[in-house]
Structures are given as C-alpha cells and as structure tokens.
Amino acid sequence: MAQQxxxxxxxxxxxxxxxxxxxxxxxxxxxxxxxxSVRGCCVLRPYSYAIWENMQKILDGxxxxxxxxxxxxxxxxxxSLLQKEKDHVEGFAPEVAxxxxxxxxxxxxxxxxxxxxxxxxxEHYKNIVHSYRDLPKLYNQWCSVVRWEKTTRPxxxxxxxxxxxxxxxxxxxxxxxxxxxxMLNVYARFYEEFLAIPVLKGRKTEKEKFAGxxxxxxxxxMMHDGKALQAGTSHYFGDGFAHAFDIQFQGRDNTPQYxxxxxxxxxxxxxGAIIMTHGDDSGLLLPPAVAPVQVMVIPVAQHxxxxxxxxxxxxxxxxxxxxxxxxxxDNSPGWKFAEHEMRGVPLRLELGPRDIEKGQCVLxxxxxxxxxxxxLDALETEIPRLLGAIHDEMFRRAKENRERRTxxxxxxxxxxxxxxTESGYIKAMWCGDTACEEALKEKAGVTSRCxxxxxxxxxxxxxxxxxxxxxxVYWGKAY
Amino acid sequence: MAQQxxxxxxxxxxxxxxxxxxxxxxxxxxxxxxxxSVRGCCVLRPYSYAIWENMQKILDGxxxxxxxxxxxxxxxxxxSLLQKEKDHVEGFAPEVAxxxxxxxxxxxxxxxxxxxxxxxxxEHYKNIVHSYRDLPKLYNQWCSVVRWEKTTRPxxxxxxxxxxxxxxxxxxxxxxxxxxxxMLNVYARFYEEFLAIPVLKGRKTEKEKFAGxxxxxxxxxMMHDGKALQAGTSHYFGDGFAHAFDIQFQGRDNTPQYxxxxxxxxxxxxxGAIIMTHGDDSGLLLPPAVAPVQVMVIPVAQHxxxxxxxxxxxxxxxxxxxxxxxxxxDNSPGWKFAEHEMRGVPLRLELGPRDIEKGQCVLxxxxxxxxxxxxLDALETEIPRLLGAIHDEMFRRAKENRERRTxxxxxxxxxxxxxxTESGYIKAMWCGDTACEEALKEKAGVTSRCxxxxxxxxxxxxxxxxxxxxxxVYWGKAY
Numbered sequence: 001m002a003q004q005x006x007x008x009x010x011x012x013x014x015x016x017x018x019x020x021x022x023x024x025x026x027x028x029x030x031x032x033x034x035x036x037s038v039r040g041c042c043v044l045r046p047y048s049y050a051i052w053e054n055m056q057k058i059l060d061g062x063x064x065x066x067x068x069x070x071x072x073x074x075x076x077x078x079x080s081l082l083q084k085e086k087d088h089v090e091g092f093a094p095e096v097a098x099x100x101x102x103x104x105x106x107x108x109x110x111x112x113x114x115x116x117x118x119x120x121x122x123e124h125y126k127n128i129v130h131s132y133r134d135l136p137k138l139y140n141q142w143c144s145v146v147r148w149e150k151t152t153r154p155x156x157x158x159x160x161x162x163x164x165x166x167x168x169x170x171x172x173x174x175x176x177x178x179x180x181x182x183m184l185n186v187y188a189r190f191y192e193e194f195l196a197i198p199v200l201k202g203r204k205t206e207k208e209k210f211a212g213x214x215x216x217x218x219x220x221x222m223m224h225d226g227k228a229l230q231a232g233t234s235h236y237f238g239d240g241f242a243h244a245f246d247i248q249f250q251g252r253d254n255t256p257q258y259x260x261x262x263x264x265x266x267x268x269x270x271x272g273a274i275i276m277t278h279g280d281d282s283g284l285l286l287p288p289a290v291a292p293v294q295v296m297v298i299p300v301a302q303h304x305x306x307x308x309x310x311x312x313x314x315x316x317x318x319x320x321x322x323x324x325x326x327x328x329x330d331n332s333p334g335w336k337f338a339e340h341e342m343r344g345v346p347l348r349l350e351l352g353p354r355d356i357e358k359g360q361c362v363l364x365x366x367x368x369x370x371x372x373x374x375x376l377d378a379l380e381t382e383i384p385r386l387l388g389a390i391h392d393e394m395f396r397r398a399k400e401n402r403e404r405r406t407x408x409x410x411x412x413x414x415x416x417x418x419x420x421t422e423s424g425y426i427k428a429m430w431c432g433d434t435a436c437e438e439a440l441k442e443k444a445g446v447t448s449r450c451x452x453x454x455x456x457x458x459x460x461x462x463x464x465x466x467x468x469x470x471x472x473v474y475w476g477k478a479y
Numbered sequence: 480m481a482q483q484x485x486x487x488x489x490x491x492x493x494x495x496x497x498x499x500x501x502x503x504x505x506x507x508x509x510x511x512x513x514x515x516s517v518r519g520c521c522v523l524r525p526y527s528y529a530i531w532e533n534m535q536k537i538l539d540g541x542x543x544x545x546x547x548x549x550x551x552x553x554x555x556x557x558x559s560l561l562q563k564e565k566d567h568v569e570g571f572a573p574e575v576a577x578x579x580x581x582x583x584x585x586x587x588x589x590x591x592x593x594x595x596x597x598x599x600x601x602e603h604y605k606n607i608v609h610s611y612r613d614l615p616k617l618y619n620q621w622c623s624v625v626r627w628e629k630t631t632r633p634x635x636x637x638x639x640x641x642x643x644x645x646x647x648x649x650x651x652x653x654x655x656x657x658x659x660x661x662m663l664n665v666y667a668r669f670y671e672e673f674l675a676i677p678v679l680k681g682r683k684t685e686k687e688k689f690a691g692x693x694x695x696x697x698x699x700x701m702m703h704d705g706k707a708l709q710a711g712t713s714h715y716f717g718d719g720f721a722h723a724f725d726i727q728f729q730g731r732d733n734t735p736q737y738x739x740x741x742x743x744x745x746x747x748x749x750x751g752a753i754i755m756t757h758g759d760d761s762g763l764l765l766p767p768a769v770a771p772v773q774v775m776v777i778p779v780a781q782h783x784x785x786x787x788x789x790x791x792x793x794x795x796x797x798x799x800x801x802x803x804x805x806x807x808x809d810n811s812p813g814w815k816f817a818e819h820e821m822r823g824v825p826l827r828l829e830l831g832p833r834d835i836e837k838g839q840c841v842l843x844x845x846x847x848x849x850x851x852x853x854x855l856d857a858l859e860t861e862i863p864r865l866l867g868a869i870h871d872e873m874f875r876r877a878k879e880n881r882e883r884r885t886x887x888x889x890x891x892x893x894x895x896x897x898x899x900t901e902s903g904y905i906k907a908m909w910c911g912d913t914a915c916e917e918a919l920k921e922k923a924g925v926t927s928r929c930x931x932x933x934x935x936x937x938x939x940x941x942x943x944x945x946x947x948x949x950x951x952v953y954w955g956k957a958y
Contacts (some may be wrong), residue, residue, distance in 0.1 A: 034603055034606055034607065036552070036553050036599065036602060036603070037557055037560055037602060038553045038555045038556070038557060038590065041553035041554075041555060042553070043550065043551070043552055043553070043599075043603050044550055044551035045550055046548035046549065046550055046618070049548075049549050049550050049551055050548070050549070052551075053549065069525035069528075069529070070525065070528050070529070070532065071522065071523055071524055071525055071528050072522070072523035072528055072531075072623075072641060073515070073522055074515050074517045074520035074521070074522070074639055075520075075554075075592075075623060075625070075639055076517045076520060076576075076639070077517070078516055078517060081516055094582065094583055095582055096581070096582075097555075097578045097580070097581040097582075097590075098578060098579065098580040098581070099576045099577060099578050099579075099592065100577065100578075100579045100580060101576070101577040101579060101589075102575070102576040102577070102627040103573065103574055103575075103576075103627030103629070104573055104627075110580075111517065111576075113554075113578065113592070120515065120522075123515060123516060124513055124515070124522050127513055128513065139525070143623070144551075144554060144622070146554070148581040148582030148583075150582070160553055160554055160555070162551060
C-alpha cells in the first residue's frame with residue numbers, strides 16, 4: 001500500500017481507542033451523512049439513503065406479504081388531538097416541536113410536528129370504521145418524525161428521523177396481540193436474515209414501555225462495544241386509544257364495541273446498528289442484502305489496452321446476480337482498495353492484464369480478507385455463494401460478540417461489579433417492582449433492556465431487593 | 480342493475496352539473512382521501528397512496544436512469560438560511576409554517592417547515608463541492624412539503640403535499656440548462672406515456688416563474704372542464720444561489736468559480752390531474768400504468784360449485800402479466816361492476832359457470848365499455864394488448880378534448896369574449912410586458928400558462944397593447 005493509500009485509513013480513529021470517535025469518523029468519511037445548520041438534524045447522503053432504500057424495499061415487501069397497506073397521514077397534529085390520550089400526551093408533549101405561526105399569522109391552536117401518529121390514525125379510524133366488516137385495517141406509513149432530543153448523534157438519536165410506523169385496528173384483543181407478535185417477528189427476521197444482526201426478543205417493563213401502550217414488545221441488538229440498542233418495537237394498545245378517541249363499531253351481535261389497536265416502528269437508527277455491529281478499524285462492513293454496491297470491480301493497470309473494456313464487460317455480466325459497480329477513477333488500485341473497504345463493500349473484484357489472459361479474476365472478501373482466484377465464467381455462481389458466506393460470517397461474529405459479553409448476576413454486588421468492569425448484557429432476576437429498576441439504574445447505571453420471551457431461572461430472588469423474583473431480565477447500558 | 484347497485488353510482492354528481500362537486504364526490508367515494516382535523520391536510524388512503532407508489536416507482540426509475548441519486552435533507556430551515564437568497568425568501572416567506580417552540584422552550588431562531596429545499600441543498604453543496612471533480616451532483620429527494628395555502632382542495636392544493644424535488648449543481652451553465660430541459664422532457668414523457676395525459680411544454684413568464692429562478696420550464700395539462708393544470712416544473716437558477724450561499728469550486732484552470740444549479744419537482748397533485756383528465760360520471764378511470772388494480776376478476780354466481788376456485792385460478796394466472804385482484808365479497812355482481820367502475824379499474828373480468836364450461840371469460844373495458852369474450856388461454860396476450868389499447872384511447876380522448884378547447888384570439892375583444900364563453904386555452908400574441916399580463920388577468924380573468932417551445936405566428940401585435948409581439952402565449956384559467 002502506497003503512503004497516500006494509507007492516509008485514508010489512518011484517518012479513522014481505532015475503535016478500542018475511542019469508540020464514539022470511531023463512529024463519528026465513519027459516518028463522515030464513508031459519506032453517510034453531512035451535518036446541517038439545523039440542530040440535531042443530518043443530511044442523509046446518497047450512500048446512506050441507498051442503504052435505507054434497500055431496507056425499505058425488503059421491509060415494505062414483508063409488510064405487504066402480511067397484508068398491510070401503505071397510507072399517508074398529515075405531519076401536523078393539533079394540540080387538542082394530541083391531548084386526547086392522557087398517557088400518550090404525557091410521554092410525548094415534552095419532546096415535540098410546535099408550529100405556532102403560519103401564512104404570516106399566529107395560529108389559534110398550536111400544531112405539533114408528529115413525533116408518532118397514533119392520534120391521527122385514531123381520528124381517521126373513527127371516520128372509516130363502523131362495522132366489524134370494516135375490520136381489521138392493517139396500515140403502514142413511511143415518513144419522518146420529530147422528537148426534540150437534548151443530545152443527538154447521527155442515526156442513533158436525531159431530532160428528525162425517517163421511519164415506518166405500522167398502525168392496525170382489530171375486532172378482538174386476540175387478533176391485536178397476534179398482530180403485535182407477528183410484526184415483532186417480522187422485525188427479528190429482518191434483522192437476522194437481512195442485516196446479519198442477532199436480536200433478543202422480549203417485552204419492555206412498565207417503566208420502559210411506549211406512552212399509551214398496554215405492552216411494548218421489542219427486539220434488542222448488541223453493538224460491538226457491548227452497549228445495547230433498541231432495534232424495533234411493537235406495541236399492543238388494548239382498547240385504550242379507542243376509548244380515548246371514541247372509536248366504536250357494530251359487532252357481530254349488533255352491539256356497539258370498542259376495537260383493539262397496535263403500532264410498530266423501525267427507524268434509520270438501524271443504519272447506526274449496522275455500523276456499530278459490523279464495522280471495524282478499516283471502516284464500514286455492510287450486510288450484503290442492503291449494501292448499495294455488493295461487488296466493486298477494480299481494474300488493475302487500467303491504462304493497459306483492453307483492461308477497462310474487459311472490466312466493464314465483467315461488471316455488466318455480474319450485474320445479473322448482484323449490485324455491481326466499477327471504479328474507473330484515476331486513483332491507484334491501493335487507494336481504491338482502501339476506499340471501498342472503508343465504505344464497507346462486501347466483495348472486491350480485482351482484474352488485471354494477467355488475469356484477463358488467464359480468464360480469471362481475484363475476489364477479496366471484506367470480512368475475512370480472504371482472496372480467491374475465480375474463473376470469469378464461474379462468477380455468476382461464486383459471487384452469490386460468497387455474499388451468502390459473508391452474511392453468515394458477519395452473523396456468527398456478531399453472535400459471538402454478544403455471547404462473550406453476556407453475563408449473569410445473582411447478587412446486587414455481582415451486578416454492580418459487572419456493570420463497572422464489563423460492557424454487555426447482565427442477566428439477573430427481578431421482582432417486577434419499578435423501584436428496583438430505578439435502584440439498579442442509580443447504583444449500577446443499567447436499565448432493563450427487556451424481559452426476554454425465552455425465560456431462564458437463575459435463582460429465586462430479585463437481584464435488587466431479595467424478594468421473590470418474577471422474571472429474568474437483561475440489564476445493560478444502551479444507546 | 481338492481482336498485483341498490485344504482486345508488487352507488489347516483490351518489491356522484493354529474494360533471495356537467497357541478498364539476499367541483501363531481502371531483503369532491505370522487506375523491507371521497509373512491510376512497511382516495513379522508514379529511515383530517517388539520518386545516519388543508521388530507522389523509523392519503525391506501526388506494527391513492529398505491530397510485531402514488533406506482534408513480535414513484537416509474538419516476539424514480541427514470542431519475543436513476545438519467546444518473547440521479549436520492550438523498551434526504553432536514554425538514555426544517557432556520558430563518559437565517561431561508562433569507563440568504565432575496566427573491567426566494569420573498570416568494571416563499573408569506574406561505575410558510577414556523578416552528579417557534581421545541582422541547583418545552585421558545586426557540587432562539589424560528590425554523591420554517593420546508594416549502595421547498597433549495598436553501599438546504601445549497602448549504603450542503605457548500606460543504607461538499609470544492610473542485611470541478613466534485614461536479615456535477617445530481618440529487619433528488621422524496622418528501623413532503625408545507626405551503627400555507629388560503630384555500631385548499633384535495634390533491635390540487637393542500638397545505639402539506641408529497642412530492643419529489645430534484646436539485647442539481649453543475650460546472651457550466653450549458654450543462655445546467657441541458658439538465659433543466661432533460662428533466663422537463665422526463666416529466667413530459669411520464670405524463671404522456673404513463674398517465675395518458677398530453678402536455679404542452681414551454682417556459683413561464685417572468686411573472687409566473689419560480690422565486691429565485693432565471694427561467695422556469697413547465698408542462699401544462701388541460702383538465703376535462705377546460706381549465707389548465709401546471710403539471711411539473713423545471714427551474715434553471717444560473718449561479719444566483721451559488722453567489723447568495725457563497726458556493727465556489729476550483730475550476731479546471733485553478734481559479735475559483737461559481738457553479739450553476741437547477742431544481743425540478745412533481746407532486747401528488749398529479750393524482751388530481753388523473754381524476755380530472757380521465758374521470759367521467761361513473762367515477763374514476765385510472766391509466767393502466769399506475770392503476771393499483773389493472774384487472775378485477777368478478778365471479779358471477781359465485782355460490783355455484785367450482786366458480787370461486789376457477790376465478791381464483793384465473794386471477795393467479797393473469798397475475799404474471801398484470802396487477803390483478805378478485806372481488807369475493809357477497810355483494811351482487813351488479814354492485815361490484817358499479818363499484819370497480821367507480822374506482823377506475825381499467826379492465827373487468829367476468830367469469831360465470833357457463834363461461835367456465837366453455838373455457839372463456841368476458842373482458843369489459845372501463846373506457847369504452849366494450850365487451851369481448853376471450854378464451855381463458857388467450858388472457859396472457861389479450862390483457863396486455865387491451866391495457867395498451869385503453870391507454871391509447873385515454874390519451875386520444877384527452878388530446879381531442881384539448882384540441883376542441885384550444886382557441887385563438889387576435890384582438891383583446893376576441894380574447895375577452897372567448898374567456899367569457901369558452902373554457903380552455905386561448906392562444907394569443909404577447910409583447911413580453913408584465914403590464915399586459917396583468918391587464919389580461921384583470922380584463923379577462925386569464926393568466927399566462929406558458930410560452931410554448933413550439934411557437935406559432937398568429938399576428939404581429941400584442942393582443943393587449945398592440946405593440947410588436949414577441950411570443951405566442953397560451954392563456955387560460957388554471958387550478
């Protein structure tokens with residue numbers, strides 16, 4: 001590698017030295033975001049937006065397969081509408097942005113820029129749901145929302161972010177609960193099968209659940225540094241919103257009844273999860289399923305007769321089995337290698353004059369750096385196989401990191417010591433009292449990540465108060 | 480048709496009786512929109528959002544084919560940023576919504592909810608454009624914008640609407656002008672080849688151009704009632720924004736230079752254009768290319784053994800060549816015919832027990848009501864052919880309507896009389912003075928729609944002042 005080729009890589013702070021700075025370096029240098037003069041808002045540059053588009057395409061397909069339809073609601077919520085559900089407004093009012101002037105005049109009623117759209121969906125349901133025949137409605141919306149966060153960080157916590165919010169309404173509570181679980185499973189499958197990120201499935205405690213929900217289910221992912229990231233949530237509302245918004249339908253027995261609702265969301269913070277799960281000191285590593293470029297063709301000695309032409313032909317050919325691009329810039333091959341490594345392209349295809357003579361090329365994996373000499377006429381089978389292998393290896397490593405960083409505590413002392421010396425999940429039993437949750441936050445700096453669906457029995461008593469334990473809980477520090 | 484089947488249709492006001500009410504009836508009854516408690520904002524229901532998604536897919540493909548990349552900018556613009564380009568802020572400031580409070584506090588600087596994003600793109604360009612090697616940047620964004628309109632109407636003029644806004648930046652003015660023209664042609668092709676709506680291509684007058692633009696190009700469509708609709712615009716900015724935002728790059732000769740910019744946009748008002756161009760007294764008629772359902776399968780006598788099964792089989796089979804759906808509800812066939820006519824499904828496929836015996840079905844065109852008996856094994860060729868024929872017939876009718884409603888005026892009296900007695904375009908010569916444009920607005924109630932690229936010479940003098948004429952202009956009343 002020439003001196004100038006190294007510079008690009010050296011500009012990224014090593015993760016062990018300063019994980020936060022490593023993250024910031026990557027989002028800037030891989031050209032994922034640009035900062036704007038609007039506090040806490042980022043520009044999503046073409047490379048990160050293309051990742052988001054690939055994620056959207058997969059998720060949207062999964063939503064439609066499970067019977068959902070897309071709609072679009074207004075971005076403004078009148079204050080009186082936001083206030084209809086008591087818990088909901090309490091949870092969100094402190095962090096909303098208010099429009100108070102429009103068209104040169106002060107408004108009679110403030111409009112909040114949507115932090116989430118339950119209230120708007122409820123208003124709409126009230127208009128369109130009259131009979132059990134109108135149920136269920138299985139809706140989803142792709143949009144941006146605004147939450148006035150105090151401290152922000154690209155992708156992970158921004159004042160405005162892109163997301164999808166599913167909102168469904170059902171005849172019975174059983175159907176609504178089944179929907180809540182179904183969509184949590186869709187999220188889990190998306191994270192594991194497409195992003196190569198293993199997730200824990202579970203339920204949030206009362207303290208951590210969504211404002212207005214009866215129950216919040218979640219998937220939790222663990223980042224490379226051992227911190228947790230809430231990756232997706234699915235809420236069961238019971239008929240609380242229906243009562244607050246007076247949504248009733250004529251039931252099968254001709255009596256008026258209240259319907260049951262759910263909502264579920266996933267956001268651009270998922271891009272942050274990808275960076276912090278798979279990235280390394282050379283930069284990004286993108287899961288093949290969402291990488292804008294899966295294979296980057298790099299001509300070697302491209303000034304020599306026929307090299308560029310053959311490289312273009314190869315790129316064209318493999319375009320049938322993957323998202324391929326070619327780097328024809330006049331940078332040196334070493335510079336190009338470092339740049340596309342940094343941008344996390346899963347596979348690199350090197351093609352020089354001698355390769356062309358022999359009818360072969362070199363494929364280099366971004367994850368293991370393994371090189372393979374592959375005949376050009378085997379690329380259409382070899383590339384999909386390697387992309388699959390890269391996905392599997394990424395998932396294996398992420399799972400290994402999670403296992404290595406998952407600990408057990410049976411006493412408060414153990415938990416406090418683990419929270420001080422290690423970074424990761426701490427499994428410990430809990431009595432179910434919010435007081436103990438708050439005590440653990442204060443004494444050990446950890447929050448409950450979730451009550452996992454797969455319960456274990458570590459011991460009989462709450463790690464905090466010693467009273468009989470009700471659940472195993474994963475505790476940790478979170479983004 | 481049974482009595483109850485008729486009711487559905489009779490509920491739509493005939494267009495000749497009250498065109499505005501006809502339009503309102505359709506948007507509600509075809510379940511395109513729902514009104515919300517937010518003034519001037521509509522809910523886009525699944526049916527209209529699916530039309531928008533189909534339009535997005537086609538347009539996004541056309542943008543990517545022409546080398547554009549998608550990005551996402553913040554939805555807020557700090558007041559100081561909006562004010563940097565003088566003409567631009569003058570044009571938009573009166574119709575913006577202001578966020579003045581966030582996170583429970585009054586903001587030090589107001590944030591406007593984007594009415595359009597030129598200023599944000601300029602701020603970003605300043606960060607990322609340093610050398611001619613960084614040019615061009617060909618960006619596009621899909622998002623919603625807010626303009627505080629006084630009177631609103633679903634799709635045509637709403638306070639918030641969905642759109643795409645392309646923003647590009649170039650080394651030379653020639654390149655930027657070519658881009659402005661290229662994207663206008665993309666819009667024209669989209670309208671004519673996919674929406675079956677003929678358009679006029681031309682340039683806006685100084686009075687009608689975009690705030691901050693050197694020149695605004697447009698496509699204009701004519702609605703069924705003879706009123707014009709601005710269907711898409713493409714703006715050339717010269718280097719005005721670059722100067723205002725101090726964007727400079729190092730040129731090929733190593734000197735600092737100002738780049739040249741464009742922007743171009745198309746919105747959900749296009750759905751309004753579809754309704755008002757193709758609809759009739761039975762309801763909507765959707766262009767096959769964007770219809771969420773292209774063929775609706777309607778089982779006749781579906782209670783008879785084997786009918787539903789065969790109808791499902793047919794639907795499955797034709798799914799390979801079109802977007803097909805099946806109506807299995809327990810409404811009568813007559814009710815279903817009326818409902819899917821009203822919703823504008825281009826083709827209806829009727830299948831009853833006798834059809835099944837004979838291995839055939841009945842295809843009914845929504846545009847001409849022509850019925851054809853088609854062998855089931857010919858559907859895969861016959862359906863695409865018919866969808867193509869429907870598109871062509873829709874385009875032909877729309878063009879005929881436009882031709883029938885295009886008039887010529889050589890004197891002011893002629894123009895005033897035409898504006899009073901007819902509804903449509905009036906072609907007339909113009910001297911180029913804004914004073915005459917304003918006089919025509921006052922005296923005849925018409926505005927300049929565009930200076931068409933295809934000029935004609937009707938006479939030598941301005942229709943208003945009698946001075947030498949510079950251009951032929953299309954005048955009319957517009958939505």
